[in-house]
Amino acid sequence: MASTETLKEIYIDEVRDLWSANDQMQRVMKTLGQQASDKKLKDLLEKSVSGIGRHTETLKSVLEAQGGRVRKEHCKGMEGLVEEAKTHAAEHDLDGPLRDLVIISQYQRMSHYGLAGFGTAAAYASALGLKDDATKLKSIVKDIYNADDYSTELAQRAEKAAA
Template identity: 30%
Template sequence: MKLNNLNDLFIMELKDLYNAENQIMKALPKMMEKCSSDMLRTAFENHMRETETQIDRLEQIFKMLGEKPTGEKCEAMEGIIREAQEMMKEKAEPHVMDAALIASAQRVEHYEIAGYGTVCAYAKQLGMTDAARLLHMTLEEEKKTDIKLTDLAERTINVQAER
């Protein structure tokens, strides 16, 4: 894809995020299988439902733009997920595995926060208020998920993993 202007870059970044979200949808069930903590499993289940909504929002934006959501592969998310998959192969005590799963999930969240923050800024600059609103909703959800994971880790999972 040739990048002639900010709009082209915006579309490319949206496609990257769309691919990333779809990769996450495939990875979350595997992460849930490795959980020993019911609270962590529930957090992943909730995030999976949230991710479905986020994918729907991206599809709405692509429809508004008259674009197809395909074409970009998110190499960064592929790498983050590959690292998580490698970690899940380790022989770890259940609570230690849960702590490692949170670390992997937060890497995902931090990537998404950076990506959604960027496309929010682009949408605002381009005067795409509806797209900006939808993207901002997703950005806020990603931030809340990160905070919830931190809270779960600090209150419970990391404490149990330390023992």
């Protein structure tokens, strides 16, 4: 990133990166959802896939509103997290409850990455006086926190079942 960039340019780059991160996470969530054995975990992952899609549409609308080219920039950070998820959850021969625990762990890693990105983008939007953008992005942060809290509950239940 060049030092001559403005906060708005950095903000637009962040939104483009989040779009790519969302697309990558959405694809792997579909796969992990098919491999989960717990009904509540399957439901969470299915809801996450559709939620990520809605969040991506919000990102596209934010880019349009700010005059940025409506395109994504490949997110290497999420690429690494997706590869980890595939390696640990999708490609290991684990029994149901243990696989579910690994899926939850990988889901939370990717979600926390999203929290950092969306939280930062919301802060940038606020700093730029983009109230509508900030509100939309903060709403996404809230959605991710809620899903994260629920996935922690599922992990606690699955941990007991696996013990």
